[in-house]
Amino acid sequence: MTKIEKFDVLNRWTAKVQFTAEIAVTPGMTPSVKLGLAVRWGLENNANLADANLAGANLAGANLAGANL
Numbered sequence: 001m002t003k004i005e006k007f008d009v010l011n012r013w014t015a016k017v018q019f020t021a022e023i024a025v026t027p028g029m030t031p032s033v034k035l036g037l038a039v040r041w042g043l044e045n046n047a048n049l050a051d052a053n054l055a056g057a058n059l060a061g062a063n064l065a066g067a068n069l
Contacts, residue, residue: 009052012052013051018052023037030058049067
């Protein structure tokens with residue numbers, strides 16, 4: 001069963017919330033997959049990804065062309 005979840009992406013220097021993504025998740029989804037979905041959400045919604053803590057993100061298949069990382 002898929003549900004929409006708010007997922008906070010933190011700043012890697014301050015650990016403050018940089019943006020909050022709304023992603024579709026399933027039970028048992030790992031944090032790295034959720035972070036990857038949040039990054040994709042951020043790209044689609046013009047969120048500022050500069051200085052975001054993306055350590056461990058599963059970005060398989062993500063098109064990051066033009067992203068300010």
